[in-house]
Amino acid sequence: MTTIPRSNLFYQSRLSRPMLDRAEGIYLYDTSGKRYLDGSSGAMVSNIGHSNANVLAAMKAQMDKATFGYRLHFQNEPAETLARMTAERMPEGLDRVFFVSGGSEAVESTIKLARQYALAIDEGSRWKVISRYPSYHGGTLGAVALTGYDPLTRPFSPMMREMPKVPAPLCYLDRDNLSDHDRGLKYAEMLRDEIIAQGPETVLAFIMEPVGGASTGALVAPDSYYGRIREICDEFGILLIYDEVMTGAGRTGAFVASEHWGVVPDIVALSKGFAAGYAPLGAMVAQGAIVEKVLDAGGFMHGFTYAGNPLACAAGCAVLEEMDRLGLVDNASVMGDRLKAELGALMARYPFIGDVRGKGLLLAFELVSDRETMTPLPKALNAYNRLVDLAYERGLIIYSRRTRGGLEGDHFLVCPPLIITEDQIGEIIVTLIDCLDTMAAEMDLPVNR
Numbered sequence: 001m002t003t004i005p006r007s008n009l010f011y012q013s014r015l016s017r018p019m020l021d022r023a024e025g026i027y028l029y030d031t032s033g034k035r036y037l038d039g040s041s042g043a044m045v046s047n048i049g050h051s052n053a054n055v056l057a058a059m060k061a062q063m064d065k066a067t068f069g070y071r072l073h074f075q076n077e078p079a080e081t082l083a084r085m086t087a088e089r090m091p092e093g094l095d096r097v098f099f100v101s102g103g104s105e106a107v108e109s110t111i112k113l114a115r116q117y118a119l120a121i122d123e124g125s126r127w128k129v130i131s132r133y134p135s136y137h138g139g140t141l142g143a144v145a146l147t148g149y150d151p152l153t154r155p156f157s158p159m160m161r162e163m164p165k166v167p168a169p170l171c172y173l174d175r176d177n178l179s180d181h182d183r184g185l186k187y188a189e190m191l192r193d194e195i196i197a198q199g200p201e202t203v204l205a206f207i208m209e210p211v212g213g214a215s216t217g218a219l220v221a222p223d224s225y226y227g228r229i230r231e232i233c234d235e236f237g238i239l240l241i242y243d244e245v246m247t248g249a250g251r252t253g254a255f256v257a258s259e260h261w262g263v264v265p266d267i268v269a270l271s272k273g274f275a276a277g278y279a280p281l282g283a284m285v286a287q288g289a290i291v292e293k294v295l296d297a298g299g300f301m302h303g304f305t306y307a308g309n310p311l312a313c314a315a316g317c318a319v320l321e322e323m324d325r326l327g328l329v330d331n332a333s334v335m336g337d338r339l340k341a342e343l344g345a346l347m348a349r350y351p352f353i354g355d356v357r358g359k360g361l362l363l364a365f366e367l368v369s370d371r372e373t374m375t376p377l378p379k380a381l382n383a384y385n386r387l388v389d390l391a392y393e394r395g396l397i398i399y400s401r402r403t404r405g406g407l408e409g410d411h412f413l414v415c416p417p418l419i420i421t422e423d424q425i426g427e428i429i430v431t432l433i434d435c436l437d438t439m440a441a442e443m444d445l446p447v448n449r
Helices: 053-063 077-089 103-120 141-146 150-159 180-198 223-236 257-261 288-296 310-326 328-349 383-393 422-443
Strands: 020-024 027-030 035-038 094-100 128-133 165-167 203-208 239-244 267-270 282-287 353-359 362-370 399-401 410-414
Touching: 035 422, 053 310, 077 094, 077 282, 077 310, 094 103, 094 288, 103 141, 103 203, 103 239, 103 267, 103 282, 103 288, 128 141, 128 180, 141 150, 165 180, 180 203, 180 223, 203 223, 223 239, 223 257, 239 257, 282 288, 310 328, 328 353, 328 362, 328 422, 362 383, 383 399, 383 410, 383 422
Parallel strands: 128 165, 128 203, 203 239, 239 267
Antiparallel strands: 020 027, 027 035, 094 282, 267 282, 353 362, 362 410, 399 410
């Protein structure tokens, strides 16, 4: 009998998983040879799939030249090229790029740039960044202060200055007589009310995920919400920050999700699919006028050691080239519609699926006790863990969270790599049906045969 040595690693819990051996396309393999379909792209990261030969070749070519050059000592060609490629893909005006190593760093950079811009234009009274509840913006203390997810924020509340929150546009839970259009406006006006309550002269920015991530399970607001939020920010001279760490790099069927609504934010955070897991990489992209004011006032007092790392940026360039070559933004839209329809069809069989939502290949479904009232399943069932485990046993990886601020509720993100095919969508659905049938039997949940 083989004894597994005690690991010196630790992460969030004592959860143990098999040892990864290799990965290719949308599949990963453990050291026993078992295959797993990556139905969540890791943590919504592996947008172009695993082990793309062209990306690996580009990284190898850069490794043969240089793997590190500190930004205060050298410029490097991959960083310059990636900044240009990124700006070309962003909405007009978002043309200044600041590289980081991940999503939390990108969000932290956005709020620091916003604050220094306020100082540069003699509006030093502005420091509050309003965000939404529920929401998730990262793991650094600055990003946690913006996050609205109780299990991740409460332990650290004495250590940080928590920021004001407004309700996320959870319109699918509302039971009123309003149209979707009017509901969107209702939630947008909550921001205006909060700005007034806080004192407009103290409010620096509003940060939002254009399509919700892990905290709200691919939440999409009514179309009316997005334009009205932009108008409110403009009315009070407040910066609009889009956290596109999860939605960016083609995930929703556009390079950045703001394109779906024709809204141009002032600052954007990117990461995850931006380098698609090939290297730690993220970016803040900002309006040039904001950056120039900050630089004129003495410079941006912020930075990270690995900012603009040539190897990471070479990977990022190759990832964007592969996205273009393979038409992955369009495929995310087409396959996303197909997968969303298949998930929606499961609602007829499983009355405990209360909602299917999302955009492109950022999709989720939520489980409930009662579809009419959207009452969550009993918390003690831990359905959000159990379904993930059942899927994992069957070689399908999906991603779950508690739906209602981290306290109760169960939603599951189904976000495969953007290279997915119709046949592979079929694999996901067949496996999910098996998992849902098994869980329903275990928990005495209704199934329409």
